[in-house]
Amino acid sequence: MRCPEILTLQAVCVCVSVSVAMQQYPAAWSHYDVCKSRIYTEEGLTWDYMACQPEATVMTKYLTVSLDPPNITCGDPPETYCTLENPYMCNNECDASTDELAHPPELMFDFEGRNPTTFWQSSSWNTFPKPLEVNITLSWNKTIELTDDIILTFESGRPEQMLLEKSLDYGKTWTPYQFYATDCLDAFTMEPKTVNELTQRTLLDIICTEDYSRGYVWKYDKTVRFEIKDRFALFAGPRLHNMASLYGQLDTTRNLRDFFTVTDLRIRLLKPATGATMVDENNLSRYFYAISDIKVQGRCKCNLHSNSCVFDKDKGKLGCECEHNTTGPDCGRCKRHYHGRPWSVGSYLPIPRGTANICIHRSHGPVPHVCDNAMLLCQNGGTCHNHQRCHCAPGFKGVLCERTRCQVHGPCEEYPTAGQPSLHPPSPPGPSRSAPLPTAPPGGDMVLLRIVVFITTGQ
Ligand SMILES: [Ca+2]
Numbered sequence: 179m180r181c182p183e184i185l186t187l188q189a190v191c192v193c194v195s196v197s198v199a200m201q202q203y204p205a206a207w208s209h210y211d212v213c214k215s216r217i218y219t220e221e222g223l224t225w226d227y228m229a230c231q232p233e234a235t236v237m238t239k240y241l242t243v244s245l246d247p248p249n250i251t252c253g254d255p256p257e258t259y260c261t262l263e264n265p266y267m268c269n270n271e272c273d274a275s276t277d278e279l280a281h282p283p284e285l286m287f288d289f290e291g292r293n294p295t296t297f298w299q300s301s302s303w304n305t306f307p308k309p310l311e312v313n314i315t316l317s318w319n320k321t322i323e324l325t326d327d328i329i330l331t332f333e334s335g336r337p338e339q340m341l342l343e344k345s346l347d348y349g350k351t352w353t354p355y356q357f358y359a360t361d362c363l364d365a366f367t368m369e370p371k372t373v374n375e376l377t378q379r380t381l382l383d384i385i386c387t388e389d390y391s392r393g394y395v396w397k398y399d400k401t402v403r404f405e406i407k408d409r410f411a412l413f414a415g416p417r418l419h420n421m422a423s424l425y426g427q428l429d430t431t432r433n434l435r436d437f438f439t440v441t442d443l444r445i446r447l448l449k450p451a452t453g454a455t456m457v458d459e460n461n462l463s464r465y466f467y468a469i470s471d472i473k474v475q476g477r478c479k480c481n482l483h484s485n486s487c488v489f490d491k492d493k494g495k496l497g498c499e500c501e502h503n504t505t506g507p508d509c510g511r512c513k514r515h516y517h518g519r520p521w522s523v524g525s526y527l528p529i530p531r532g533t534a535n536i537c538i539h540r541s542h543g544p545v546p547h548v549c550d551n552a553m554l555l556c557q558n559g560g561t562c563h564n565h566q567r568c569h570c571a572p573g574f575k576g577v578l579c580e581r582t583r584c585q586v587h588g589p590c591e592e593y594p595t596a597g598q599p600s601l602h603p604p605s606p607p608g609p610s611r612s613a614p615l616p617t618a619p620p621g622g623d624m625v626l627l628r629i630v631v632f633i634t635t636g637q
Pocket residue numbers: 285286287288289290295296297470471
């Protein structure tokens with residue numbers, strides 16, 4: 179008989195918030211919110227583990243924003259701007275030294291709902307014809323999974339050319355997410371496409387869209403989107419009613435899961451709205467970028483080993499509160515002493531509880547590997563048997579066949595090195611083969627055993 183019994187206060191809180199969430203979203207969204215519960219079995223009270231993940235939330239509360247060039251924000255020195263629609267209507271003032279007239283980057287992430295809106299604004303295009311390019315980088319210092327569309331709201335005209343990029347390695351390398359242009363062929367030599375043209379097979383294709391950058395001014399078309407939900411819908415159906423199908427795909431297709439995973443986003447503004455084919459060189463204060471709001475929804479990536487992600491104010495970053503005997507910012511490895519089997523990501527399958535794939539205590543798991551043929555741990559021509567012992571070539575001994583047999587009694591002569599098994603193992607192709615192998619230290623087997631444990635446990 180199965181009798182779940184929630185133990186911790188935190189788990190109770192999660193359940194309460196989930197019951198609220200269930201009213202707002204399709205039921206499939208609310209799975210995977212409990213990591214473990216107590217159950218009574220024939221052996222008595224025990225833990226039952228499930229795959230779990232934090233709830234999706236507004237991620238813009240936890241990011242840091244940086245601009246390149248850093249001094250591109252307007253107001254230093256103060257400037258007056260004209261509207262794109264009417265070059266004689268010039269009442270938009272920007273002055274960084276006055277709170278009411280300053281437009282710093284944080285106004286892209288404040289609470290909207292007030293009237294008038296608050297917005298970040300760049301300097302005007304007074305360097306024309308040199309391009310007016312601005313990079314806006316959003317960094318979480320944590321791996322997150324996007325769960326809803328990214329929406330940028332422009333206060334002025336939307337850019338004529340723009341690129342959205344993502345990073346999965348904290349900003350070291352970048353890949354495009356989507357290109358945006360009034361003319362994709364002209365700007366990026368790409369055929370224009372819309373997200374509706376994507377199929378399950380082409381879901382990961384990077385497209386250029388003309389949907390969000392019209393060549394003339396549409397005063398009420400202010401948003402630019404990166405369509406996450408339309409991509410989800412290719413697997414989950416138009417109303418996302420079949421999330422099981424999506425989760426199943428996410429489980430089995432690593433590229434798909436990675437596609438929606440980021441540590442950073444970069445908005446590359448490449449050409450501002452001009453409202454016409456020709457730029458009015460006599461009135462460059464009509465051309466600038468202004469963004470009032472950026473929406474990013476997502477959840478911490480915890481590898482299905484945590485239902486809670488907490489912002490540490492001292493470190494200034496998010497971190498998963500790991501369950502299932504895992505640890506690390508993304509619960510990406512087993513806790514100390516819990517290497518009874520290798521770490522593994524949790525699984526969404528079978529729906530709806532998934533599989534926790536918990537780390538188990540070393541004493542409950544299989545005996546750690548002593549040797550491994552793939553890593554060539556056995557030396558001097560020795561071969562690994564059942565990962566537990568090296569079968570040494572004649573004339574060698576030791577846990578890893580690292581010692582010559584005659585070493586104990588004195589200098590070795592009966593096994594000359596010429597023509598005999600090499601003191602170094604053969605080197606088949608492959609990058610791991612060139613890694614330095616443990617050699618025989620003077621301390622003997624105990625030292626070597628420690629090296630082997632280090633290799634097998636990663637500690
Ligand atoms: Ca704002």
